[in-house]
Amino acid sequence: MAIEAVLVDLDETLYQAGDAIIRTVDRRITAFIAQHTGMPWRSADRLRVELWAEFGTTARGLNYLFDISERDVNRFAVDAVDPTRHVKPDPALAHHLGRIPTPLYVFTNATRRYAERVLETLGVRRHFRRIFAIEFSLYNPKPSPIYYERVARELALPPQCIALVDDTPPNLEPGLAMGMRCVCVGDRGSVAPGVTRVPSFAAVPDALGF
Ligand SMILES: [Mg+2]
Secondary structure (H helix, E strand, C coil), X not given: CCCCEEEECCECCCECCHHHHHHHHHHHHHHHHHHHHCCCHHHHHHHHHHHHHHHCCHHHHHHHHHCCCHXXXXXXXXXXXXXXXXXXXXXXXXXXXXXXXXXXXXECCCCHHHHHHHHHHHCCHHHEEEEECCCCCCCXXXXXXXXXXXXXXXXXXXXXXXXXXXXXXXHHHHXXXXXXXXXXXXXXXXXXXXXXXXXXXXXXXXXCCC
């Protein structure tokens, strides 16, 4: 079946978020936890990491444990970060995206506002038909199959016609199980048989046969 839509992860797939942004978001999430629980900083920081590992996002874990709204966590920790200070326009990325003739969609666990700002700063917003962000997942972040199924339904396409590009191997697994064509960007972790591995986004159009 021909590919009719390409879902592309944002952080570390389209651009290197870099330690500065990640550290800033992490620090703000830890501050949020410390504020809301009264925990000392180090315990709050440890809880942040544990919840991220167990729930996919720390916000989801905080919602589960403390009934804190994931929207509030994201507003405080993610939307408050200004990615334009850390991201530069990337004409080469725009060129590679331009080589993909099928509609492109961002598929991220980040917030919509954050994704919009990163794409605008990279200078590639116009290449994407739409952004699927954490709000669209109803706070069921990747790798929750709920998010993938919701997106496939919204696109009204069989998963076999959808390609999925991500730098985090576990985020490819639900797509692979549904029948999506999966490409892993970078060398993190190990990938399941059936996933194509490429060194950077530059190699994605070729890997998808465009
Ligand atoms: Mg990523």
